[in-house]
Amino acid sequence: MSGDSPRQWLERIRGLPLPEHVRIMNVCGGHERSITMAGLRSALPENIELIPGPGCPVCICPEEDVFEAIQLALNEDIILVAFGDMLRVPVNAPRKDARSLEQARAMGADVRPIASPLEAARIARQNPGKPVVFFAAGFETTTAPVAALLVEGVPDNLFVLLSGRLTWPAVAMLLDSDTPGFDALVAPGHVSTVMGPEEWEFVVHKHSIPAAVAGFTAESLLAAMYSTLRQLLEDHRFLDNCYPELVQPGGNRRARQQLHQAMDVTDANWRGVGIIPDSGFALNTAYTRHDARREFPSYADDARKRAGEMPPGCDCAKVVLGKIYPNECRLFGIACRPRHPVGPCMVSDEGACRIWWSGGMREPVTKPKRMMA
Amino acid sequence: MCLGIPMQIRSIDGYTANCEAKGVRRDVSLFMMQDAGLQVDDYVVVHVGYAIQKITPQEARTAWELYDQMLEGGTGA
Numbered sequence: 001m002s003g004d005s006p007r008q009w010l011e012r013i014r015g016l017p018l019p020e021h022v023r024i025m026n027v028c029g030g031h032e033r034s035i036t037m038a039g040l041r042s043a044l045p046e047n048i049e050l051i052p053g054p055g056c057p058v059c060i061c062p063e064e065d066v067f068e069a070i071q072l073a074l075n076e077d078i079i080l081v082a083f084g085d086m087l088r089v090p091v092n093a094p095r096k097d098a099r100s101l102e103q104a105r106a107m108g109a110d111v112r113p114i115a116s117p118l119e120a121a122r123i124a125r126q127n128p129g130k131p132v133v134f135f136a137a138g139f140e141t142t143t144a145p146v147a148a149l150l151v152e153g154v155p156d157n158l159f160v161l162l163s164g165r166l167t168w169p170a171v172a173m174l175l176d177s178d179t180p181g182f183d184a185l186v187a188p189g190h191v192s193t194v195m196g197p198e199e200w201e202f203v204v205h206k207h208s209i210p211a212a213v214a215g216f217t218a219e220s221l222l223a224a225m226y227s228t229l230r231q232l233l234e235d236h237r238f239l240d241n242c243y244p245e246l247v248q249p250g251g252n253r254r255a256r257q258q259l260h261q262a263m264d265v266t267d268a269n270w271r272g273v274g275i276i277p278d279s280g281f282a283l284n285t286a287y288t289r290h291d292a293r294r295e296f297p298s299y300a301d302d303a304r305k306r307a308g309e310m311p312p313g314c315d316c317a318k319v320v321l322g323k324i325y326p327n328e329c330r331l332f333g334i335a336c337r338p339r340h341p342v343g344p345c346m347v348s349d350e351g352a353c354r355i356w357w358s359g360g361m362r363e364p365v366t367k368p369k370r371m372m373a
Numbered sequence: 374m375c376l377g378i379p380m381q382i383r384s385i386d387g388y389t390a391n392c393e394a395k396g397v398r399r400d401v402s403l404f405m406m407q408d409a410g411l412q413v414d415d416y417v418v419v420h421v422g423y424a425i426q427k428i429t430p431q432e433a434r435t436a437w438e439l440y441d442q443m444l445e446g447g448t449g450a
Contacts, residue, residue: 038442116422144425148405149404245428252426
């Protein structure tokens with residue numbers, strides 16, 4: 001059935017004897033963008049609710065890590081580089097202080113956006129007399145290249161402020177809770193490409209929740225949704241792979257080996273969510289000489305108001321966990337817009353709020369969450 | 374940041390490949406793909422400057438059609 005058109009997949013889904021209400025969660029900003037841009041919510045039967053879940057690494061990057069990056073950029077004689085999305089992420093600071101890396105740059109700090117870890121190494125080589133701190137936030141697809149960079153070898157003056165996260169532990173946390181909030185899962189395509197689809201088998205085996213890995217076309221996403229619906233209806237669970245052109249058993253073994261070589265898996269904080277066991281990456285002992293957390297002082301201040309939390313009034317934490325839709329937040333489209341974002345979900349291209357706004361889903365909520373939009 | 378871009382390899386020098394997509398050329402690291410035996414003219418999916426997997430020309434075309442649609446979708450304001 002591969003190669004079938006979105007229309008054919010939609011007809012196939014419409015032909016199923018669907019239950020009254022099925023909630024399918026995705027955990028990838030790229031998936032949510034495709035779903036929104038292709039208008040899949042309105043094309044699917046009303047019984048099916050598509051929920052954007054924890055799929056935005058920028059959104060859950062700990063506020064204290066962003067704060068630390070800002071303080072390093074302002075107070076140390078360094079060049080700070082970070083993926084472009086991170087520059088506009090706001091922290092909870094008084095109005096007179098820098099609330100983002102972008103504002104720190106406006107105050108004179110040397111902050112540079114990069115699109116690849118390779119650029120961090122290049123900037124370090126071009127500035128041998130100056131420490132370069134690479135603030136590296138991201139999920140597995142981004143953290144694996146950071147590991148590859150370290151394993152290949154980097155200049156002595158490059159230091160990594162690592163804020164890498166694994167995707168599956170957040171889903172495990174939801175499923176272990178009393179209210180997971182979904183009945184089926186579309187598993188992420190490029191995370192599975194790197195880490196292997198096997199990471200998601202716990203969803204079907206431990207929790208008996210249908211799951212299918214999807215790519216980024218409407219066809220692949222609809223095929224994955226169809227698979228999970230069939231699994232529900234036939235009461236037969238298995239992890240389906242609807243992105244076989246990229247996702248292979250075991251994933252990218254060399255990339256996983258490099259991750260293992262450079263980093264340990266550790267408990268980690270998710271902004272607005274809290275500590276999730278085994279959900280973060282930390283540089284291992286072989287790479288401590290490149291660890292910015294060891295090289296530079298910590299600017300953490302426990303007395304800072306609302307440290308670690310989302311900004312006041314912002315519901316990004318609930319959006320990230322799929323508890324509410326973006327337009328159920330009181331600030332969405334009113335106080336919080338892409339040009340003046342309050343929360344990280346409106347900053348990042350992978351944030352559900354930003355995606356919904358870009359996709360024209362701009363009205364405040366008029367109906368309860370179920371079967372809205 | 375999870376968006377992978379399909380690109381075609383134009384030349385290879387060690388672990389660095391000069392790759393092209395839609396007339397734009399970029400240096401891409403093959404360090405995560407060093408076991409794949411990649412050659413000039415192969416297609417790879419590139420994520421933050423690193424090739425993460427090999428794909429067929431047809432799959433590359435399909436992915437580019439998707440990205441064209443996304444780009445037409447606008448960036449919001």
